Amino acid sequence: MSGYRELLRTRGVGRIIAAQLAARFPGGMIALALLLHVEHTHHSYGAAGTVLAAVSIGQAVAGPVTSRWMGRWGMRRVLVLTTAVTASAIAALALVTAPLAVTILLGLVAGLASPPVQSAVRTIYPKLVPSSQLTALYSLDASLQEVIWIAGPVLITFVSTQVSTVVGLVMIVGFTLAGGAWFILSPELGRVRIPRSRRSFGRVLLKPTVVLTTVLGFLLIGACSAVEAGVVASFGEGAVESGFVLAVFAVGSFAGGLAFGHRPMAPWSMARRYAIVAVGIALTLVSLDAWWMGGSLVIAGLGIAPALAMSFAITSASVKFSETAEAYGWIGTGQLIGAALGSAIAGFMIDGSGPRGALTTALAFALVGVVVAVVFVRAFPDLRHRDASPLPDTEPVQTQP
Numbered sequence: 544m545s546g547y548r549e550l551l552r553t554r555g556v557g558r559i560i561a562a563q564l565a566a567r568f569p570g571g572m573i574a575l576a577l578l579l580h581v582e583h584t585h586h587s588y589g590a591a592g593t594v595l596a597a598v599s600i601g602q603a604v605a606g607p608v609t610s611r612w613m614g615r616w617g618m619r620r621v622l623v624l625t626t627a628v629t630a631s632a633i634a635a636l637a638l639v640t641a642p643l644a645v646t647i648l649l650g651l652v653a654g655l656a657s658p659p660v661q662s663a664v665r666t667i668y669p670k671l672v673p674s675s676q677l678t679a680l681y682s683l684d685a686s687l688q689e690v691i692w693i694a695g696p697v698l699i700t701f702v703s704t705q706v707s708t709v710v711g712l713v714m715i716v717g718f719t720l721a722g723g724a725w726f727i728l729s730p731e732l733g734r735v736r737i738p739r740s741r742r743s744f745g746r747v748l749l750k751p752t753v754v755l756t757t758v759l760g761f762l763l764i765g766a767c768s769a770v771e772a773g774v775v776a777s778f779g780e781g782a783v784e785s786g787f788v789l790a791v792f793a794v795g796s797f798a799g800g801l802a803f804g805h806r807p808m809a810p811w812s813m814a815r816r817y818a819i820v821a822v823g824i825a826l827t828l829v830s831l832d833a834w835w836m837g838g839s840l841v842i843a844g845l846g847i848a849p850a851l852a853m854s855f856a857i858t859s860a861s862v863k864f865s866e867t868a869e870a871y872g873w874i875g876t877g878q879l880i881g882a883a884l885g886s887a888i889a890g891f892m893i894d895g896s897g898p899r900g901a902l903t904t905a906l907a908f909a910l911v912g913v914v915v916a917v918v919f920v921r922a923f924p925d926l927r928h929r930d931a932s933p934l935p936d937t938e939p940v941q942t943q944p
Contacts, residue, residue, distance in 0.1 A: 601654020795844020
């Protein structure tokens with residue numbers, strides 16, 4: 544922990560971590576808030592699922608695009624525009640009773656305008672700390688983001704069910720504007736400028752590491768989404784046991800990120816981290832008892848934040864600084880698709896074979912992740928003897944002999 548304390552004493556690090564967590568906090572609430580609100584107003588879970596799908600599609604499409612825009616127009620301009628548009632769309636969803644088609648369109652707009660905060664902050668990190676501390680910073684970031692997924696759903700469920708779904712969505716608008724303003728006004732955004740990429744859009748996917756981290760993010764978040772569906776199906780909607788089990792799952796991830804964040808990242812590290820996740824999920828199939836599942840998912844969680852942290856670090860080390868934001872945008876898109884597909888497959892499996900079907904789905908996602916990490920191990924950079932700083936944006940200069 545002394546290493547993390549030293550890291551947080553570095554100028555601007557604690558402030559930018561807190562600001563980006565505040566700006567991203569609505570991400571832990573929006574899906575549940577819309578599910579409750581649209582079902583309440585349109586009296587259909589099918590309608591609610593369609594709106595959530597529109598939001599997810601918008602986020603997946605926009606991620607790489609808005610991230611790349613930051614190199615062209617600057618981080619603050621893009622973040623101000625996207626924050627204002629997504630807040631307006633969510634406010635309209637809350638305050639305007641509209642036909643389902645209009646509600647779906649507003650959900651799509653909210654998704655398309657999602658502020659690229661993750662891409663921005665992970666592009667800023669290499670400019671804030673010495674290169675020797677960069678992998679630890681990515682680990683700390685991956686661990687602390689669990690706060691979003693623990694506190695967000697609890698808060699929005701309480702407000703939406705005990706007060707009003709409209710108040711819940713308005714609260715999200717408030718968090719979006721306040722957190723976004725805090726992040727946008729952070730001095731670090733003014734001190735760091737992303738160079739404009741000279742390569743065409745999507746060319747960063749020619750980097751094997753970016754493709755690998757995108758695929759692995761898809762598999763990891765797909766596994767997590769299937770686990771969540773399986774846990775809820777095991778104990779029933781709204782059961783206290785579900786909240787407990789999912790909370791300790793997140794706590795395991797938090798602890799894993801802090802415990803393993805200082806360890807050097809070798810090419811085999813990714814396979815080991817995915818193996819931890821797979822072993823933990825496999826243990827849940829032994830028993831659906833809440834205590835057993837909680838203990839099993841603590842083990843699974845120990846590999847999640849470290850796996851994400853390694854994805855961020857090796858991506859940073861493999862691309863030019865001007866390409867980092869777009870690369871992180873693609874990784875985010877992979878994760879969003881994984882979340883949607885993992886939940887969908889798990890849902891069908893629950894209908895066919897109960898909660899164990901969802902957990903088996905999660906195990907399959909995790910095992911494929913292990914296989915991918917093993918088969919393509921040579922594509923991972925070895926960060927044991929080098930830092931995770933992005934490659935410089937330089938080109939050879941022709942000189943006369």
